[in-house]
Amino acid sequence: MAERKATVERNTLETRITAKVNLDGSGAATFDTGIPFLEHMLDQIARHGLIDLDIKAEGDLHIDDHHTVEDIGITLGQAFAKAVGDKKGILRYGHAYVPLDEALSRVVIDFSGRPGLVYQVPYTRATVGGFDVDLFLEFFQGFVNHAQVTLHVDNLRGDNTHHQAETVFKAFGRAMRMALSEDPRMAGVTPSTKGVL
Numbered sequence: 001m002a003e004r005k006a007t008v009e010r011n012t013l014e015t016r017i018t019a020k021v022n023l024d025g026s027g028a029a030t031f032d033t034g035i036p037f038l039e040h041m042l043d044q045i046a047r048h049g050l051i052d053l054d055i056k057a058e059g060d061l062h063i064d065d066h067h068t069v070e071d072i073g074i075t076l077g078q079a080f081a082k083a084v085g086d087k088k089g090i091l092r093y094g095h096a097y098v099p100l101d102e103a104l105s106r107v108v109i110d111f112s113g114r115p116g117l118v119y120q121v122p123y124t125r126a127t128v129g130g131f132d133v134d135l136f137l138e139f140f141q142g143f144v145n146h147a148q149v150t151l152h153v154d155n156l157r158g159d160n161t162h163h164q165a166e167t168v169f170k171a172f173g174r175a176m177r178m179a180l181s182e183d184p185r186m187a188g189v190t191p192s193t194k195g196v197l
Contacts (some may be wrong), residue, residue, distance in 0.1 A: 006082035015059040025052030037131035048173030073142025094196030098171040103158030105167035116150040
């Protein structure tokens with residue numbers, strides 16, 4: 001089996017980001033972004049997706065977190081697209097429901113080759129630990145656009161904003177793990193009636 005690893009660097013006037021991914025990892029993760037709550041959420045992707053992540057980011061945090069969060073999503077999406085390659089043999093679709101106490105979220109993903117995002121997360125507060133939770137939409141939009149995936153994210157219930165966000169990211173990791181799994185019966189086969197993704 002070919003190694004499904006990638007490293008992508010993205011440098012702009014606003015941010016400098018390096019993202020390394022191993023889709024067949026153990027969930028190991030290292031982060032240096034200057035945004036602790038985002039790192040806590042990224043760790044959920046790694047742990048629950050069994051994806052190794054190493055993300056370093058320098059951004060204009062003196063302005064706010066927006067550019068850094070969005071550009072991490074973009075860079076991570078590019079790294080996933082590069083690591084997954086031609087998508088032959090993967091399940092392609094993944095889904096997960098994840099609860100955390102009173103909160104419950106559902107994430108469904110399709111490595112379709114087409115960017116599409118439906119994001120329904122009615123957070124009960126605007127911030128967690130000083131982090132603006134609206135920025136998670138920017139993260140997922142950046143990821144979707146550059147990983148070329150269709151993604152549906154729904155928080156079905158929740159009162160605690162931290163729990164809402166954490167269930168979203170855990171479900172995202174779990175859905176990714178399913179979609180990226182390889183089926184030996186599909187070895188060398190593109191999972192599409194079109195023959196391409």
